[in-house]
Amino acid sequence: MCIDVEGRHIEGREGATMVQVPVTDGVFTWPSDHPQLIGSRCVTCGNHMFPVQQGCPKCTGAETEEVLLGRRGTLWTWTVQGFPPKAPPYAGDVDPKTFQAFGVGYVELPGQLKIESRLTEADPEKLKIGMEMEMVIVPLSTDAHGNEVVTFAFAPVA
């Protein structure tokens, strides 16, 4: 299976080209060789926000501008999602027979903010608060048109 950060097309099982579509527009740059999360910055106080929002919760200013967030940071805290989430809203695999536990954490992006994200690592032995993490794009599900739906995650930096 693929963690593909190189492009929008990957080789499917049959060798055919499968199109990757983002879980939503406007949350991360896609397609992109180096995808980034899209946030907001307060014009008045410089506070960073994610996802994009109007209005600043820090200084109550009303004007914000769009900003691309950093791709690397450190793991601030984490857990492991050990049971299938309810669907909806979850779009991934919820079959108890095949469900794979996945990591979830907050990654601190220096000078910006802490981002909640899926983690590519789900082994408690391998997750440590403070470890270096990098943003990647991971497959989530297949939509009605046969496209692979992708979302963002953070992976330990090897």
Added chain:
Amino acid sequence: MTTQVAIVGIGMHEFGRTEGVSGMDQGVIAVRRACADAGVSWEDMQFAFGGSMAAGAADTMVSLLGLTGLQFINVANGCATGGSALFSAYNTIRSGVFDLGIAVGFDKHERGAFRVNTKGSGLGDWYGASGLALTTQFFGMKINRYMHEYGISQSTLAKVSEKAFRNGSLNPMAWRRKPISEEEVLNSAMLSYPLTQYMFCSPGEGGVALILARADKAHLYTDKPIFLKAAVVRSRRFGSFEVLAPSIALEHNAGPTVDASKAAFEMAGMGPQDMDIAQLQDTESGAEVMHMAENGFCEHGEQEFMIQAGETEIGGKFPVNTDGGCLANGEPIGASGLRQVYENVLQLRGQAGARQVPNEPKTAYTHVYGAPGISGVTILSR
């Protein structure tokens, strides 16, 4: 001098799963039991505040209780719905508008973890689709960080659950009344690391109603009035770490519980050292641990010793969650905060039966916390 407020009647429908009885009906039963406890009838109620998250608009219960024309206001405030109903009733009497009224909360949730309405919570569809819209994850992440910072052990988390189920076994209104050992808690399924199945409470069902009166008229209804010295609700500030947050600030704020607690103690003219017992939000066992410090009852990290030494047991120095808390009672959102007050009234009256705290407690504290980053605190005294 503002009017003082007393709780003069309490009623509860059993928590847990009651097949064939709607959430609303459980609320109605709680109201009838509260009226019986105070020796009043529904017709005597001058006002009501009520709410549920998933079991309907509270004010429609007048069709079942009697169309008396009273002022009935629905309250919807996330996990602090019950606490907000009580806050509103408290201030209605304090302001002198009415002399006698009721706060009621009830609920009935589907089985399993809460299904989060991402739109209603101001979150994009992508958030739930990506597998992040689970309140359980927040609790796992908050206690994981806390354990890292303050040296709380897995054993202490399990001991909190063990205590909850032991206390629940002494409570005829509780959902889970079978004691579960620390070892069984640790060996149950790992739901959201480091929290196992028996460290989490479950969404459930139940109803609670509390009748409030001007303190100077309380003797008309009861010979054991319990005085409401403070009722406070606070929302989050910038930098606090809350449930269902796609991001959090780099700056740290201690959160709405600390704010609500300080405001309540100030209102009551008391401090944490003056409290004899407490009911603290225990959505999972780690929450009880963290909330002991956030509410001012110890320093961060001291819980490890306190819980291992049994200080928060019913017979300990500072009993916490004497009715089994959310862990043993489940969490019907609309009723949960009022259940804590119900338990404290029983304890202060000396009517808590097998789980009665010894030495006649005189003061009692409640704390509810939940989505989207809201806390409610009350302080009661005899």
